[in-house]
Amino acid sequence: MAIQAPKGTKDVTPKESYKWQYIEALAREICEHYGFREVRTPVIEHTELFLRGVGDTTDIVQKEMYTFDDRGGRSITLKPEGTAGAARMFLENGLFNDAQPTKMYYLNCPVFRYDKPQAGRLREHHQFGIEVYGAPRASADAECIRLAMALLTRVGVQNLAVHINSIGCPQCRPAYNDALREYLRGRYGELCEVCKSRFEKNPLRILDCKEERCKAVCAGAPTILDCLCEECKAHFAELQGCLTSVGVAYTVDPFIVRGLDYYTKTVFEIVARCEGYAGTVCGGGRYDGLMAELGGPGLPGVGFGMGMERLLLVAELSGADIPAPRRTDVYIAALGEAARAAGFALADELRGQGVIAEFDHVGRSFKAQFKYADKLGARYVAILGEDELAKGCAKLKDMATGEEQMIPLPALASALKN
RNA sequence: GUGGGUAUAGUUCAGCUUGGUUAGAAUGCCAGAUUGUGGCUCUGGAGGUCGUGGGUUCGAGUCCCACUACCCACCCCA
Numbered sequence: 001m002a003i004q005a006p007k008g009t010k011d012v013t014p015k016e017s018y019k020w021q022y023i024e025a026l027a028r029e030i031c032e033h034y035g036f037r038e039v040r041t042p043v044i045e046h047t048e049l050f051l052r053g054v055g056d057t058t059d060i061v062q063k064e065m066y067t068f069d070d071r072g073g074r075s076i077t078l079k080p081e082g083t084a085g086a087a088r089m090f091l092e093n094g095l096f097n098d099a100q101p102t103k104m105y106y107l108n109c110p111v112f113r114y115d116k117p118q119a120g121r122l123r124e125h126h127q128f129g130i131e132v133y134g135a136p137r138a139s140a141d142a143e144c145i146r147l148a149m150a151l152l153t154r155v156g157v158q159n160l161a162v163h164i165n166s167i168g169c170p171q172c173r174p175a176y177n178d179a180l181r182e183y184l185r186g187r188y189g190e191l192c193e194v195c196k197s198r199f200e201k202n203p204l205r206i207l208d209c210k211e212e213r214c215k216a217v218c219a220g221a222p223t224i225l226d227c228l229c230e231e232c233k234a235h236f237a238e239l240q241g242c243l244t245s246v247g248v249a250y251t252v253d254p255f256i257v258r259g260l261d262y263y264t265k266t267v268f269e270i271v272a273r274c275e276g277y278a279g280t281v282c283g284g285g286r287y288d289g290l291m292a293e294l295g296g297p298g299l300p301g302v303g304f305g306m307g308m309e310r311l312l313l314v315a316e317l318s319g320a321d322i323p324a325p326r327r328t329d330v331y332i333a334a335l336g337e338a339a340r341a342a343g344f345a346l347a348d349e350l351r352g353q354g355v356i357a358e359f360d361h362v363g364r365s366f367k368a369q370f371k372y373a374d375k376l377g378a379r380y381v382a383i384l385g386e387d388e389l390a391k392g393c394a395k396l397k398d399m400a401t402g403e404e405q406m407i408p409l410p411a412l413a414s415a416l417k418n
Numbered sequence: 419g420u421g422g423g424u425a426u427a428g429u430u431c432a433g434c435u436u437g438g439u440u441a442g443a444a445u446g447c448c449a450g451a452u453u454g455u456g457g458c459u460c461u462g463g464a465g466g467u468c469g470u471g472g473g474u475u476c477g478a479g480u481c482c483c484a485c486u487a488c489c490c491a492c493c494c495c496a
Contacts, residue, residue: 007487059494063419081496099423116419118490127496193495259495283496307496326462335454368449370456378456385454399456 008115009122010309018325020108026154027128029106034147036105038129041085042076043110047075052293053084053262057201064113078112081260082129082305083287084294090133091296098193100134100299108308120277120310129284129305133291136300138235141266141286142242144304148270148282149248155311156320157281159273161245163253165224166236167204169264170289172229179222187217207255223254235265261331262287266302270315282306329356329416331373332394334384335366343384346394346409353413374399380416 005011012020019185031038034326047067054061066078079085086104089095097103109127117123130147132140145162168176184191189198195206195214207218228236244252250268258338259268267285272278284304292298315322330350334343350357358376360369366383373381383395383404394412397404407415 004487064494113495115494116492117488118492121495129496280496305496310496333455360444365449366454367456374454374456381455383455387454395455397455402456404455 006123008117010124011120016415019316019322020308022322023155023308023312023315024107027105027151031105031130031149031155034103034143034150034372035141036103036147039086039089039106039131040106041079041082041089041106041109043078044076045079045085045088047090049084049294050077050080053087053290054081055263058259058261060113060259064115066112066114070295075306079109079158080113081104081111082109082127083131083260083262083290083301083303085130086129086300086303087133087290087296088295090131091291096134096291096297096299101140102129102133104133105130120279120307120313122309125310126308127305128308128311129303131301133301134286134299135302135303138238138266139242141239141268141302142246142248144284144302145243145250145268145270146246146248148284148304148306151306152270152272152281154317155315156322157272157274157311157314158318160281161271161273162242162248162250162268163271164239164250164257164266164268165253165265166228166232166239166265167255167257167267167285168224168232172227172232173204174184176222176224176227179227180204180206180366182211183221184217190217192260204257205259208257208259214230218255224254225254231263238349256281262290262293264288268304271345272318274314274317276317277310277314281310326356328358328373328376328378330380330382330396330412331358331369331376331378332360332382332384333369333373334360335369336386336389339384339386342389342409343382346382350413350416354415355416372391382412 028191029037047065050061050065056062060080065080070076086106090102097312105128106251109129110124111127112124114123115121128151130144132144134165134385145164148235149160149162167173181199183204184199188196190213191199192209192214195209198205204224206214207221209215209218225236240250240252256267256269258269263285265286268283269283272281280391282304284302286300286302288298288300290301331345332347334340340360346359347359358373358378360372364372366385370381378398381397381399383397388394388406391406393406393408395404396407396412396415
């Protein structure tokens, strides 16, 4: 093959697109029930947006962005996540002047990260995500988590676990960072190289390290939950109360910190465990400082992102029941030029009446047309040969029972609908 | 960025260890087996520059090297 798709990208073929459409339809339906409206923002943004929004010390910004200069010399970046673009859209369109909160979702949003591809991770993937702006109370956080769980369970993903944490706010986190550094200082030599470099600029990330030795060191570390200010404590308590009240089981995991700089207070991950894949399917949290960071009013935000490829992967691995696409109602088998002309028009007529009708564009024999109709899974074949045409009828064959019946052409549509 | 594996028909793979005439299977695709009828069965057909480039050899799908791509794990994340 001369040209193949770029590394880390994946085609959706006509044989599998129905699975995507199924999940998209469920997501739309659930979002509607929760009062969210769809937004669509550009695939490209000014690089500056992500430097300020996502944070210039994050892995995403430092080594995973698709950044290039356009012909006008502007630095442009393919969006690496959904929130920054949504926030920019919100500010640029002055939506903060409307009654708050603003609840939005995006679906099939392409996001790009220059990463090494592997199971459940691509360079271009598509996210479903939601954003709630202007809602300071923790009930909004809980609503986001509840919505994510509603979709995941509805899609059929098994063995889900919700992990929540609070990473505090600008008032209480510096104190925690000091406490953490104080604790780690004595065991600094035991940390991995990456964590040593994190020590000064972002010690919180050390808690997230997957290295066994770092985990061992962190096991006895002070937790941020002990250092939260009164406001953050109350917020976290409200979140837990809300989750409990809607039946969302969760575990408090002081080790999740998330990879984006904009988070404050609530962070959460929803993890799925199944044969073949175990890991995060949804990650999100609160970002009360983001809007101000982007030069807008100090409105709070909360939301999550969910990778659709990953969602589909775990859904299939969990044996989710994804309904097959609608079958062909009738295949019109015509032979001879006059019959073909009539058959072509008949197909169009039937489609206009809501029937899924197919017609031969290859010029196959009757036998081959039947075979093809069978492959399509057609319920009926309408036979239109010279005999039938002369009578103004079609012979309708039920492919399951084999029964045949002569039907006048004008009555076909209603016969098919029964 | 680090480590491991793989690359042969549309697809899933065998053949490679012990180099040797026209490279196989299954499945899919096309056609035929009563002249206007599917599924099951049978028969036939099309389809491969054996990832790319170099090397060793009388001879390379098979051995060696490089490159590329893909898969898996680490890291990070969705």
